[in-house]
Amino acid sequence: xxxxxxxxxxxxxxxxxxxxxxxxxxxxxxxxxxxxxxxxxxxxxxxxxxxxxxxxxxxxxxxxxxxxxxxxxxxxxxxxxxxxxxxxxxxxxxxxxxxxxxxxxxxxxxxxx
Numbered sequence: 001x002x003x004x005x006x007x008x009x010x011x012x013x014x015x016x017x018x019x020x021x022x023x024x025x026x027x028x029x030x031x032x033x034x035x036x037x038x039x040x041x042x043x044x045x046x047x048x049x050x051x052x053x054x055x056x057x058x059x060x061x062x063x064x065x066x067x068x069x070x071x072x073x074x075x076x077x078x079x080x081x082x083x084x085x086x087x088x089x090x091x092x093x094x095x096x097x098x099x100x101x102x103x104x105x106x107x108x109x110x111x112x113x
Contacts, residue, residue, distance in 0.1 A: 001063075002042060003033040004051055009040035019044040027070035029062045 008014055021028050022044065030051040032039050041051060052058050 002028055002030045002045075003054075004030050004039040004041060005033045006037045006039060008033075008042050011042065015043040018042045022046070027066040029066050031059070031062075 002008075002014065002018060018028065030041060030045060030049055031054050032051050033054065035054075039051065041049065052062055
């Protein structure tokens with residue numbers, strides 16, 4: 001949680017902390033820290049990052065949404081996209097090898113006398 005204030009955009013420390021969180025793919029969100037003052041976003045905040053009011057309900061909802069989006073979602077095998085590499089791998093697993101002919105030829109190839 002990044003609590004933003006009037007001088008947040010000028011703070012190199014807040015900006016650096018947020019940049020590190022972004023590099024490590026850590027979930028975060030911005031909170032409007034002061035009701036009566038115009039708050040600024042950290043310099044390293046992304047354009048899509050929104051700043052939320054600090055109310056109990058919004059704080060609760062944003063924490064839940066942020067944690068939920070940070071969880072790794074397992075995709076069932078039957079729902080995964082099949083790529084050409086996947087097709088190749090599956091084909092190599094199901095391809096049957098034709099055994100070489102043994103020294104004894106099959107009966108149907110024996111010469112008839």
